[in-house]
Amino acid sequence: MTDPISRDDVAHVARLACLSLTDQELEAFTGQLADILSHATDLEALDLTGVEPTSHPLPLVNVLRPDVPGEPVDRDEVLAAAPSVEDHQFRVPPALGDNA
């Protein structure tokens, strides 16, 4: 089906997932992920032509509640849980510009 997951693949998905790995971790994870994915090769033998995918066990449609105003979650309580706050906003290091 597909080539086994490589060290470069793992380094790539780690970047996509916003994780940084040491060389040692990269090595260990590559072996483990290859092992787990090799288990999924039993799916290769299956003929799945014409089978529709299931993303969810219930036949769900969008649910809308009546538009009745309620009490919102307390803003100060939400902000109190954040690591850094300024003027009722979440504060982060530079995201744009020379330093970002």
Place this chain on the structure above:
Amino acid sequence: MSALELAAAIRSGERSAVDVLEEHLAVIDAREDEIHAFNLVMVEQARREAADVDARLAAGEELGPLAGVPVALKDNMCTRGVPTTCSSKILAGWKPPYDATVVQRLAAAGAVIIGKTNMDEFAMGGSTENSAFGPTRNPLDTSRVPGGSSGGSAAAVAAGFAPLSLGSDTGGSIRQPAALCGLVGVKPTYGRVSRYGLVAFASSLDQIGPFAATVADAALLLEVISGHDPLDSTSIAEPAPGLLSVLDQGVEGLRIGILDELSGHGVEGISPDVLARLDAAVEALTAAGATVERASVPATVYGLSAYYVIAPAEASSNLSRYDGVRFGPRTDGATTNEMMMATRTEGFGDEVKRRIMLGTYALSAGYYDAYYGKSQKVRTLILKDFAEAYEKFDLLISPTAPTTAFPLGDKTEDPMQMYLQDVCTIPSNLAGHPAMSVPFGVGDDGLPVGVQILAPAMGEATMFRAAAVLEKSGGAQ
């Protein structure tokens, strides 16, 4: 004393809620150091709640069915103002600004929340060894794991720290620890119990359910937490099922299938002593008047493979929210991106990283069709094969877990071996069907074995009838 008996004694004034709580706190004091079932014992809040129950009863108020009964909560259910960690460093110290719906329903029923229980980080694991705060030990043999991921909730009930607890089950995380700790554990139909305030792992699979020492206690707790919730868009618009009222109806005339693909034929690692207990359960059900035959649900053999693509894929998306911006601790970085990467790298444990990367890979361009697309189609086959089996059978049975409780450290170096613990429990999650584990005797090592009862969607009442028959048959001893 069962939770039902405790509730009755408190309601009649024979016992006070405060005394009942103090008795449980004393058991916790005596053994918690050794077991580590809790991330947090909510001593002061529980004392206030228990005193409140006593005061209201004294004032002649009519209270709910759990009035004064201590209940432990898995630490992935939000409790307003009380730390909710998912046993992860990335949520250390976080205090949710709201209560989960199950917490509100427990409060409305008069329950006393006694604490938040340890778990595999973000519910990823089968032994509770993946907790950032250290493992939980099995109260029946402390050299063994309690199972997972809801191992703390299972250990809390098995050790007598609380008569009831709640866990969450994404691939077996209630049923497998119930089996390993000798308890009743239930995964309800997907959508039966609101997940508002449950920290998400894999949203198309997660479901909250009860742990208890008896079938009736599990029924009581499930009745309290079930039912439609407008705050959860996946909640089924049906009232809570009547379970306590059906427990003595027996299984006379029911058709029960032994799920072939999960009962030894080609299933990796199911131990002979576990299968022997399944045989004993078949005898008990037959003696009680059920017709028991072998049943086939062929696509379940692909359940494990499909699950370990689908669950990590959903997790990789759900866990993208932990970035050090809005909640939890932050690890500094010169830029937002560096800060987020440092926070996630520092905050997540190895198993969570493994699953996030696995899911990211399975969803990435070039691999999506081979892994995620295929797994979703397998899910369709599993639903179809279950539907065919349920044309002939009312219920299916299988082992819950392939073995009894295993020693700590036994599977931590080999993730695939740990995943195989879920082989019998995963198909019900993929199908969204209810399933429960009932203790049914012990294996060669003297440790408990669970039998799993599976039912079609919304089939909880029939499932509980069979569970009550197994319990009453005496085969559990």
